[in-house]
Amino acid sequence: MEWSSIFNSIFSVTYNILYFGVIIGMIIIIILDNRNPVKTMAWVLVLAFLPYVGIVFYFFFGRSTRREKIISKKSFNRLMKKPMAEFVAQESYDLPADQYQVAQLFRNTNQALPFEGNQLGIYTDGYSMIQSLVKELMQAKSHIHMEFYIFENDPIGRLMRDVLIDKARQGVEVRLIYDDVGCWHVPNRFFEEMIEAGIDARAFLKVRFPLFTSKVNYRNHRKIVVIDGKVGFVGGMNIALRYIRGFDWGIWRDTHLMAKGKAVHGLQTAFLLDWYFVNQTLLTSNKFFPVIESSGNSLVQVVTSDPIAEWKEIMQGLCLAISSAKKYFYIQTPYFLPTEPILASLQTAALAGVDIRLMIPQKADAVITHLATCSYLKDVMKAGVKVFLYQKGFLHSKLMVSDDALSTVGSTNMDFRSFEHNFEVNAFMYDEPTAIRLKEIFFQDQRDCIPLYLKNWEKRSKKQKVKESVVRILSPML
Template sequence: MIDLGFSLAGLAGTLFKILYFAVVFGTIIIVILDNRNPLKTIAWLMVLIFVPFIGLIIYFFFGQDQRRERIISKKSYGNLLQKPRAEYQAQEAVQLPPNYNSLISLFRRTNQAFPYDGNDVTLFTDGYQKYSTLIKELYKAKDHIHINYYIFENDELGHLIRDVLIDKAKEGVIIRVIYDDVGCWSVPNRFFDEMRYVGIEVRAFLKVRFPLFTSKVNYRNHRKIIVIDGVVGFVGGINIASRYLKGVEWGQWRDSHIMIKGKAVHGLQTAFLVDWYFVDHTLLSSDRFFPRIESCGESLCQIVTSEPIGPWRDIMQGIVLAIGQAREYFYIQTPYFLPTEPVQTALKTAALAGIDVRIMLPDKADSKLTHLGSRSYIEDMLKAGVHIYLYKDGFIHAKTMVSDDCFSSVGTTNIDFRSFEHNFEVNAFMYDKTSALKLKQAFLKDQHVCEEVFYKNWVKRPIRVRVLESAVRVLSPLL
């Protein structure tokens, strides 16, 4: 009996090993057949080969490709776009900047992002500016308020914004709120229930719960959108959390956000309503959401979204094209710098061609792992002549670009694999001198509290630091 028991145990162990390695091998074949970015494929293969058990778990939760899914049917999307398209077509002849015709066309063709003229754009460079203005605009709402945020924190600021929304709901304003389920994991249900009690429609984006914990945990809605009555919109990097006001222990939280008044708000409204369709299965395309808006400024603006669903990486491809079209300078602010190969090549090529390319990164960051990975890319950039600045006055979380006093962008997209490949993101792309100069002045002001990195000093970092950074870089497509 003892020998039989050992035999059965040995057989069970052998069968488990065969099954286990069959699953690992099958997963490796699936990764290869996905035809992903080669760097990402290699990173997954290394994880699956060298730490197969952990690798299988990570791949199940974070690695599966969702590109073949659709967030909204073509017919429903076409119905939703009818009014924004009509407003775009009704514009008088719009003077497009010659250098950016191809970029505007790219976004219009792949993203249905219509370029609207006559917008007024207000730039905010800290939470106090943004939230004082936002609260005033929320209290002006007469018909509806639409909010989509990655983080809606259960703290003083979160309670303040929630209470404003409750006040407006009691006045009869229709309010819809989307929050990201992972971004708000620490927020108790009662926080959102208090809004639901007064009639506010609240939905979580891609709820993740055991035992239904799936790969969708990796695909998060990182957008920050507010639309008020279809005529005022907010977009940028500032979430709803007190740290955007109080800062971090080593300094201020430096961020960028914009308020848009004008026809480009139709783009923000469309982005919100597509996400609403996804979470609520309800198509909202009434004229009330797209009121007629007269020109109120000089900015030509496109609202561009990107998501892991679909064949293109719209914002990443646009950034590559924009860098290539720079003639004098191209400045970037980003909290995380884990660029894909096309973005790396574009930045280095521009610098080698004599374009003044500058990248501003935080000296200290809120994520140690991504920060280490980010620093591993600095040496290559410096070799090509890219200027790197480390922000020393706290944490810079702004996601901005500006070029040639004509092109600028503010949004939610970081220069990293996660934003380009996995997250649902949104950026405003602006083609006018006024907006560009605002972003340029903000960059140059921040530069005064930065330390410029020089190649001869950077390569003298301790070998243990360089090895650690390089090790994290290998996994950067997975971060």
């Protein structure tokens, strides 16, 4: 018994030393990583008070990637040669004076080029978007480049798969990038059928052992389609039936764009950079950047962001756009977990008298993120931000418009994950007609909302407030 007791004591002491050594070591690593102080404190608190859960969460979502370049400067310049020539060839483009700094910021941080003469189609429901997408795909002659976070094995996914297979059999080059985590539950056979038919389908950042890799935390959330280098699609919709059918409790409200014009060069560049990332093959043929005549009046700049870039391009651009707004800045987002710079920009603009409106779904598809969203509403309403809760269904739209001059639609949510962890893409438009069209869409959706007032919001139960506050601590990790 004595030896057994001694052994148990030694084991217990050794276990505690190792266990607390691991926890303390992880905390030291997080501190020395010089992250955002808010995120650092969030991880320290999780590891200190929820150690077992914290360790698992950290291995899934906590470890940072190295700041490695996706592509060398020489290769990037080769890829940008034709788009840059098209950009320089523009005699002039009418950029609103108040938006010059926003566009210049994106050029300096993201090498994003603004192109004039674009025709835009705007879709606010999945049915019309899928219908237009299939129509354009059926007319493809040279190549189809497609990139989605989610590509479901459901009636819509199978329809899209069959269209792509038909085009591949006709001799059209078809390349597909799908996110490995976004399509985890999709059977491998679904994509193998495409590959056997001649489609080059690639998973983005494959994750096979999630407990031993941080790749699970860095996902490609982009939605890009490029057809023959002349037609492009970008926005918030994936390839899945729910984007058309919605839920039993409401519709799925989203926003997507179709672009015809030189802005497609920006979408093509974004896709080919991701293709290089997944395939280590640099595609720079002129057929991917054909000569495109002006077909509309919209000035468009395609901007990307990713977790391994030097700057937080889209977040920084939105901060500047909000701060530059003179009359109004309207936002639609399914999740509102703002970083400190975004939160401060919204509060400052609202306090300065700018009409800031935030529209979020009353009921969301994820309980945890919705609780975290609710925890930030008091912060913005106190500063004068008007909050609207969309009641008709789930609002997944990522639409923003300001001063009848600037508007943006894309894949970026207003949350930590989109700004810091995901690969995202947005189209920024700098023309009055597009801004007015999107503002009208915002107003139409506002009719299906209830306004939220601070006085009433404060009356929710203490239990609800506590849940929101606890989840808020985790918001930098959600």
